[in-house]
Amino acid sequence: MTITQDESEPSIEPAAPSRPKYEVLEDLPGVGPATSKKLQEMGFHTIESLATATARELEPAGISEKKALDVIRLARGSLDLAFVRADELLKQRETINRLSTGSQVLNDLLGGGLETQTITEFYGEYGSGKSQICHQLCINVQLPTERGGLGAAALYVDTENTFRTERLVQMAQHQQLDPREAARNVIVADAYTSDHQIFLLENADKVIKENNIRLIIIDSLTSHFRSEYVGRETLALRQQKLNKHMHKLIRLARAFNATAVVTNQVMAKPDVFFGDSVHPIGGHVVAHTSHTRIYLRKASRGPIRIARLVSSPYLPDGEGIFKITTNGIEEAEEGDSKRRG
Ligand SMILES: Nc1ncnc2c1ncn2[C@@H]1O[C@H](COP(=O)(O)OP(=O)(O)OP(=O)(O)O)[C@@H](O)[C@H]1O
């Protein structure tokens, strides 16, 4: 499937004028069906995997070292794996905006709110508030910048049928937004399988552009992958697909200066006796592609939730509390914090 990049997209990534784009292995000059088959048998299914391979690794496919180097070079060229000057990165960072979560404590933890152009991951057990935060962000993104919003719309990829218009309406009313108008600004896409989820994102650029979307949510990122890929032998394929999916998300967030949010469940770690006995699904791929990770926990009871910044490229780890009420995500008050468990 071809991903069409709209020409009028704001080009934050340096444009590569006449560089050919390859989607599948057979697209690469010099890779015929037989070589492609062999490479795939060896675990190289994507251009991405070839771009980071070494010539020696490709030799068992029966290709010469020179040809292997050519193939790797073409794959790299296709993916914009390039060197960038730090001042260009600085310029890129100046265009980053912040989206409020609805709680000052949570915003402070995040250095002022969720960043655009990056992926923020919320993980935690059921009922910890991941989907509630997603709903709240769909409302907040519509607010003007002086109220912590981006004056834009939201895309909600729903994999577990958790999106609730009723909830959106409650939160909209609390923010004095017209509920009907607020609901119009949230585009919901139900994903039935992991492949469908991938397909939706691969084809999202037109919808994002046409609707001025600057918040892209995948709730949950991992549920389909987790239920469809069971058994160790499917792990490599699952991770490859997740990796590609996350990279598509990063590209969309950069191209549209949008905030990307994914949610993730946790798994018990049976071998841990001290410290945290849970960890997020998705292994290294999700850990390394989420720029900012927040672990959500329920207090012993009641509306209080504890958020911990677990990983950020430049912020210190920290913890804070907020609460979930009919109004949405709100500040926890003095009395509330005593109930923290
Ligand atoms: N209208 C409401 N008023 C107050 N609290 C609410 C309301 N709706 C939901 N909540 C709170 O939010 C909780 C559900 O949180 P949420 O759906 O965000 O969990 P989650 O982390 O997405 O869980 P899962 O892993 O199952 O998807 C409820 O248990 C309740 O405490």
Ligand SMILES: [Mg+2]
């Ligand atoms: Mg949920």
